[in-house]
Amino acid sequence: MQTSISNEVESVLQSHKHKYRKRLFNYLKALPFWLLIISFIMIILGMTLSVFFSAFGTEWFGTFLPEGYTFEWMKRAWVAYDIGSYYKITLKIVGVATIISLILSIPSAYVLARKQFPFKDALIGFYQLPFTLPELVYAIPIASIFYSIGLAETIPGLIIVNLIIGIPFSVFILIPFIESLDPRLEWAAQSLGANKWRMFTRIVFPQLIPGITAAAINIFIRMFSTFIIILLISGPKTQTLPVMVFSVLSSAGNQPPPMLDALALTLMFPLLLFAFISLWLSSLTQRRLGQ
């Protein structure tokens, strides 16, 4: 009796020991992965916080945290680089380019979504070219053409080059939205005597509002970040915010670093706003298209 109990206790202890060892082994196996993940995230957070502390710190040299906090650098950067006006110019260029891209791409997206025709794949391939080709290859000849016909360093010129990104991108975003519409509504409208134009404005367009909104926000964000081609044809007064920030940073000889970090933050705020908007948008889109 006594021995059997002690044996039992022994075996329970043994199994515990075994379980414990196995668990320890699993922890050890996971350790390198966690180290990798944590150190990568730490670097990203460290980089972001460093820029913030630098831009909002009074004096930060060799210590772990700045001496004090201030909005002074932000104000100075705002005035020195005339950031307000660049916000306005960027909004104007990208906003107008968004509207033009949408107007030009909705009819094409409708045809591509609804119809089968020869060379359709080739056409879709052509629309994909601006994303697949390196931007430099077509940006340089565009710059040379624009400089020779006087479109470079003008607002219309910048709007026109943004269309290269805007048109194909909005076509591809709109196609799935149009495919999800019920074509029978359109046949019904036509059978009741509506002509093409009325069918489009009364039946197709109202149903497409969510898709158009999604496309507008997406291409706006995309064109806001268009960089290489804008850099090549922009002048000192007509450039978008990212290009202006880059120009200042790449020629920053004697500017104090906190000032430059404050400048970088003025670019970070719209980008963070865009990130939240696109997260919200993608969840909305998935619910609508039922993917």
Add this chain to the structure above:
Amino acid sequence: MNPEAVSSKKDYLLLLPSLIPLLIIFAYPLLRGIILTFQPYGDTGFTFENYVRFFTEPNYYMTIYRTLLLVVPAAVLEMVVAFAITYYLRGRMKGKGLIIGLIIFPLTLGSILVDMGIIAFFKPNGWFNQILLNLGLIDEPLRLLYNFWGTFIALFILGVAFISSNLAGMMDSTDPRLEQAARSLGASEWATFRRVFFPLIRSNVLTVFALNLIMQLGVYTSAILVGNPSSETRTFAVVAFEEAMRHFNYNMANTVAMVMALTQLTCLLIVFWIRRRGYVGSATTFK
């Protein structure tokens, strides 16, 4: 009535509003750009002079070597790190969305802000060097800015973010029952990974690798802001911009861009040749 009969040839005119602008502002410059590379500077005619110059003057042909030396090791390292991270985060786990979100965060910020972050974080008296000095791992601050390593770090951070964003979904796309079957037949965890899981995901991994590689071969902002564009990080884009914006020699600038595009194409073909030699197909089973 067949509804398709209602449609007419006129409908195809609806393609024109988007097609004509693209032909004018995209296709025409593209063709003109190719012609530019075969013309002497600021002149018409036909010549191979630009390409001959590229491949005979070290100022130009060294860019191929420098760009590859910078980007290829970075791309391989990014792939290894991003694969390990996303592989470990497979399946359901607490806080996965947040972790992936933080890893992808640099993509949202873009190259310029990542470069600024690198300057603020990796500078000699920045946090990175302070931490290492306090831990006693180094005796004097590491010089990580305005040289090869600055650009390398920038590429690494953006690359890991890009690859992770693509791989995160793919890791969950394989059918878990295949691995369960292997395990139940007595395969070890390592053997299951090597013989079952990896072959299934291999083609996707190589596709993402190729995409990332050709993207990074065009590196420009990081080469300028945190690199040393006059020597170590003199990449294709740096030279092309120099020719276009400083010398206004669009012929030579476009020649550099063409060589860059050809290099990207070569890399793409090599990766896809490797990819073709293994299983290329879906990782999901029919359900």
